Each structure stands twice: as structure tokens, then as C-alpha cells.
Amino acid sequence: MTGAAAPRRRGRPARTGAGEGPGARERILKAARTEFAERGYDKTTVRGIAKAADVDPALVHHYFGTKDEVFAAAIEVSFEPAMVIPEILGQGAEGIGERLARFFIGVWENPATRAPLLAILRSALTHEAAAKVLRSFVLRRLLERIAGDLDVPDPKFRAELAASHMIGIAILRYVIQVEPLASADPEEIVAMVAPTLQRYLTEA
Amino acid sequence: MTGAAAPRRRGRPARTGAGEGPGARERILKAARTEFAERGYDKTTVRGIAKAADVDPALVHHYFGTKDEVFAAAIEVSFEPAMVIPEILGQGAEGIGERLARFFIGVWENPATRAPLLAILRSALTHEAAAKVLRSFVLRRLLERIAGDLDVPDPKFRAELAASHMIGIAILRYVIQVEPLASADPEEIVAMVAPTLQRYLTEA
The missing domain is CATH 1.10.357.10 (Tetracycline Repressor, domain 2)
Known part of the structure; x- marks a missing residue:
């Protein structure tokens, strides 16, 4: 369900090189699952997920939106x-x-x-x-x-x-x-x- | 079950006046329940319970022992x-x-x-x-x-x-x-x- 990369949205900021590329979305999801599991909901941040996935925080927002939306996507896999x-x-x-x-x-x-x-x-x-x-x-x-x-x-x-x-x-x-x-x-x-x-x- | 005041132990430090007296034990228990309920197990401290009960932390230790033992006594009432x-x-x-x-x-x-x-x-x-x-x-x-x-x-x-x-x-x-x-x-x-x-x- 989450295996296919999302199509790129129009108007997204130009490529920054910060960890982007094929598999970035999957890497973010995986990092989000680990972060939420280990730190709990409260202490998990979009910045922390981005760091663990080695991408720019803007890319997390681009693919998933808010922290709640990252959480929803991460738990859906579970x-x-x-x-x-x-x-x-x-x-x-x-x-x-x-x-x-x-x-x-x-x-x-x-x-x-x-x-x-x-x-x-x-x-x-x-x-x-x-x-x-x-x-x-x-x-x-x-x-x-x-x-x-x-x-x-x-x-x-x-x-x-x-x-x-x-x-x-x-x-x-x-x-x-x-x-x-x-x-x-x-x-x-x-x-x-x-x-x-x-x-x-x-x-x- | 926790209604009766515990008999005083021998060798306890002399009365300090810090909130001691009849009802101190009950007050500590009540404060412990509130602290554990509101802050959660992790963030609750014996010092915080003592402060909320208006007693010396030593009195909490005297009546109940460790934080775990205060927790046990507090939840027992529940x-x-x-x-x-x-x-x-x-x-x-x-x-x-x-x-x-x-x-x-x-x-x-x-x-x-x-x-x-x-x-x-x-x-x-x-x-x-x-x-x-x-x-x-x-x-x-x-x-x-x-x-x-x-x-x-x-x-x-x-x-x-x-x-x-x-x-x-x-x-x-x-x-x-x-x-x-x-x-x-x-x-x-x-x-x-x-x-x-x-x-x-x-x-x-």
C-alpha cells in the first residue's frame, strides 16, 4: 500500500540533494516507525524523523504533511x-x-x-x-x-x-x-x- | 485498607515539624495518587509528592520506602x-x-x-x-x-x-x-x- 513512490507534487521546492531520490519516501516511513516506537508520540519530531532518514525536513512535510499525518502513514503499515x-x-x-x-x-x-x-x-x-x-x-x-x-x-x-x-x-x-x-x-x-x-x- | 495510620517505626528521625502529624500519611497517599495520575510514573518523584502533601520527603520514605513502594500503596487504593x-x-x-x-x-x-x-x-x-x-x-x-x-x-x-x-x-x-x-x-x-x-x- 505504501510501496509505490508518491507522484511528485507541483510547486515543490527544487531538489536540494538532502537525501532525496528513489527510496526517500520509504526511508522516511521506516525512520518514522522507529522514532515513534522508540521515543513515543510526544517526543518524536518531524525534524528527528528527517535526521534519522537522512533527508531534509521539508521532504517529510512534502510527502506526508504534518506530524499527525506522518504518524498515520507510519502506523498504517503496522x-x-x-x-x-x-x-x-x-x-x-x-x-x-x-x-x-x-x-x-x-x-x-x-x-x-x-x-x-x-x-x-x-x-x-x-x-x-x-x-x-x-x-x-x-x-x-x-x-x-x-x-x-x-x-x-x-x-x-x-x-x-x-x-x-x-x-x-x-x-x-x-x-x-x-x-x-x-x-x-x-x-x-x-x-x-x-x-x-x-x-x-x-x-x- | 490504607485508612489506619501506620505505627511509627523506631529510629525514625526526630520530628521536624515539616507537615507531620495526624493525617500526614493519608495526605501523602492522596498527593501520590494525584501526582502519578497527572504526571505519569516517570515524571513523578518522591520530592514532588512530599511537596504536594506539604511534608518532608524523609516522611514519605519513612512511611512508604521507595518510589515504587509509594506507587504500590497509591494504586492499591484505586x-x-x-x-x-x-x-x-x-x-x-x-x-x-x-x-x-x-x-x-x-x-x-x-x-x-x-x-x-x-x-x-x-x-x-x-x-x-x-x-x-x-x-x-x-x-x-x-x-x-x-x-x-x-x-x-x-x-x-x-x-x-x-x-x-x-x-x-x-x-x-x-x-x-x-x-x-x-x-x-x-x-x-x-x-x-x-x-x-x-x-x-x-x-x-
């Missing part, structure tokens, strides 16, 4: 795994709870996908601006896609209840690390949670 | 509502999911109890020291009490799954504020969540 959820839902109602629970646990078990998601959650919990970006850009679009595939009353409400459970498990298991949940076999969690998701997403 | 959970569980298996769901939503709906819990959650999500205090002091004791009343396999695991769902709902509803969950009638949430808690806490 939600890419979630974009397969409609596909999981599309496989039919039978076993949907189990497939979804296993998918979520898999995303959280993988440190490469867990780290940026936890960073986003931390930012959203501590900064209203970050919460707003998550709510208005990413979650809304994702939840709308999921809800569109559900055949239940209040599909968005149901999708949110399912999501809330998986988020809460991630927090207790990976962040606060309460036992025995922190050391439980992923399949044990899937076995308990699957019927819950199944009910939320399929039962009227 | 978990007081949770201490009635064993009572809720004691009323028997029938309808336990509904009673518990309604209780949790009630705690989160009340700004006076919600604010300190969210502050604790924020601190635990952003600082390992705070997560450790929450995990080792408060949650462990609370979960042990709850698990002791459950007649299911892995009662602590079950209690944690139930808790994870309620924490996730609180985050999506009150912090990230996704719709329609953010504006849903509390009873609508109770109706959906009650069977989930019922299953976790009572079904083998």
Missing part, C-alpha cells in the same frame, strides 16, 4: 497484517472465531509485528492526538471493512468487542506480563477465546 | 473497588458473568474510579517499573483471591482472560473512543459480555 482480516472473515462463519483468534495471537506472538502495535497502543494511551489518528484513520477504516462482512446486528459494535478482547489479552500477556497468561501456550488461549469471537461475530 | 469482586463471586455461579460485567462497567463509567485506573494502566504500559509493581503487588493478590473462589481448571488463567476483556473494552471505549463502542449503552455491553465472563469463570 496494520497491514490486519488487512487480511476481511479475507479470514470471507471464509465463512464456521470456525471464524478460531481462525481469527489464531491470527491475532500470531500477530502478537511475532515480535516484528508486536513491537510496532504496542508502540502505537502506548502512544494512543498517552496522547490524545495519537488516539485520534488511530481512531479516525486506521481503526475506522479497518472496522468498516470487517463490519461489512458480518451478518449480525450492530456489526461494528461486535467487531469492536472482539478487538477489545484481543487488545486486552495483548496488554496483560506481553506488557504487564501477568502469570499464567504471560507463559500460556498460544493454542490454550485460542481454545478459550475462539468461542467468544465466534459468538460476537456470528450470533444474532 | 483497586479497592476490585476488592469486592470476591464478594460478587461468592454469590454463586448463576448470573456471575452478568454481575461481574455490570460491576466492571460501573467502575469504568464512574469518572472517580476510572481516572486513577487509566492512569495506572498508562504508567504500566509505558514503564516497566510500574508494570512490575502492578503485576507483583496488586494483580497477583487480587487474582489469587478471585481464583480461589472459582471452580474451574486454571482459575487464574480464567480470571485473567475475563480481566483482559474488561481492560480492552475500557481502552477502546474510554481512551481510544472508537464508535459505536464509545457511545454504547452500558447495558448493551453488559448483555454481550456477560455470557463470555460466565463461560470463562464457570465452565470446565
Whole structure:
């Protein structure tokens, strides 16, 4: 989704040579993800992202706009795994709870996908601006896609209840690390949670 | 639980007059709750708490010890509502999911109890020291009490799954504020969540 370089806008300042060129956009996004994950929303600046990406700050503004817009673009990539959820839902109602629970646990078990998601959650919990970006850009679009595939009353409400459970498990298991949940076999969690998701997403 | 003044320890420095006296301990706790809630774990200092409570920092150390120990004492008070959970569980298996769901939503709906819990959650999500205090002091004791009343396999695991769902709902509803969950009638949430808690806490 973010793989293609954006077309250059008219009226952009002339080439400065400050790190511009093919791949600059990708480099900025990568730097933004690292900066937001490591420093948190508050302490991350467009200047800092530009420095880490070895480009001019004007180029960050050119490609993405404000800090909030860089944040939205950076976290969107972290939600890419979630974009397969409609596909999981599309496989039919039978076993949907189990497939979804296993998918979520898999995303959280993988440190490469867990780290940026936890960073986003931390930012959203501590900064209203970050919460707003998550709510208005990413979650809304994702939840709308999921809800569109559900055949239940209040599909968005149901999708949110399912999501809330998986988020809460991630927090207790990976962040606060309460036992025995922190050391439980992923399949044990899937076995308990699957019927819950199944009910939320399929039962009227 | 924290209402009674602690007995004075031997060998404490002589009275300095710096805000000491009846109620100093309570004043320190109250100041600690406010400081941790408003500044977060990281930026709160024993010195800052002492200043807000109008006592000498030595008195804070005397009553509570380290910053972590002040944090534990401060958050313990916020978990007081949770201490009635064993009572809720004691009323028997029938309808336990509904009673518990309604209780949790009630705690989160009340700004006076919600604010300190969210502050604790924020601190635990952003600082390992705070997560450790929450995990080792408060949650462990609370979960042990709850698990002791459950007649299911892995009662602590079950209690944690139930808790994870309620924490996730609180985050999506009150912090990230996704719709329609953010504006849903509390009873609508109770109706959906009650069977989930019922299953976790009572079904083998």
C-alpha cells in the first residue's frame, strides 16, 4: 500500500540533494516507525524523523504533511497484517472465531509485528492526538471493512468487542506480563477465546 | 485498607515539624495518587509528592520506602473497588458473568474510579517499573483471591482472560473512543459480555 513512490507534487521546492531520490519516501516511513516506537508520540519530531532518514525536513512535510499525518502513514503499515482480516472473515462463519483468534495471537506472538502495535497502543494511551489518528484513520477504516462482512446486528459494535478482547489479552500477556497468561501456550488461549469471537461475530 | 495510620517505626528521625502529624500519611497517599495520575510514573518523584502533601520527603520514605513502594500503596487504593469482586463471586455461579460485567462497567463509567485506573494502566504500559509493581503487588493478590473462589481448571488463567476483556473494552471505549463502542449503552455491553465472563469463570 505504501510501496509505490508518491507522484511528485507541483510547486515543490527544487531538489536540494538532502537525501532525496528513489527510496526517500520509504526511508522516511521506516525512520518514522522507529522514532515513534522508540521515543513515543510526544517526543518524536518531524525534524528527528528527517535526521534519522537522512533527508531534509521539508521532504517529510512534502510527502506526508504534518506530524499527525506522518504518524498515520507510519502506523498504517503496522496494520497491514490486519488487512487480511476481511479475507479470514470471507471464509465463512464456521470456525471464524478460531481462525481469527489464531491470527491475532500470531500477530502478537511475532515480535516484528508486536513491537510496532504496542508502540502505537502506548502512544494512543498517552496522547490524545495519537488516539485520534488511530481512531479516525486506521481503526475506522479497518472496522468498516470487517463490519461489512458480518451478518449480525450492530456489526461494528461486535467487531469492536472482539478487538477489545484481543487488545486486552495483548496488554496483560506481553506488557504487564501477568502469570499464567504471560507463559500460556498460544493454542490454550485460542481454545478459550475462539468461542467468544465466534459468538460476537456470528450470533444474532 | 490504607485508612489506619501506620505505627511509627523506631529510629525514625526526630520530628521536624515539616507537615507531620495526624493525617500526614493519608495526605501523602492522596498527593501520590494525584501526582502519578497527572504526571505519569516517570515524571513523578518522591520530592514532588512530599511537596504536594506539604511534608518532608524523609516522611514519605519513612512511611512508604521507595518510589515504587509509594506507587504500590497509591494504586492499591484505586483497586479497592476490585476488592469486592470476591464478594460478587461468592454469590454463586448463576448470573456471575452478568454481575461481574455490570460491576466492571460501573467502575469504568464512574469518572472517580476510572481516572486513577487509566492512569495506572498508562504508567504500566509505558514503564516497566510500574508494570512490575502492578503485576507483583496488586494483580497477583487480587487474582489469587478471585481464583480461589472459582471452580474451574486454571482459575487464574480464567480470571485473567475475563480481566483482559474488561481492560480492552475500557481502552477502546474510554481512551481510544472508537464508535459505536464509545457511545454504547452500558447495558448493551453488559448483555454481550456477560455470557463470555460466565463461560470463562464457570465452565470446565
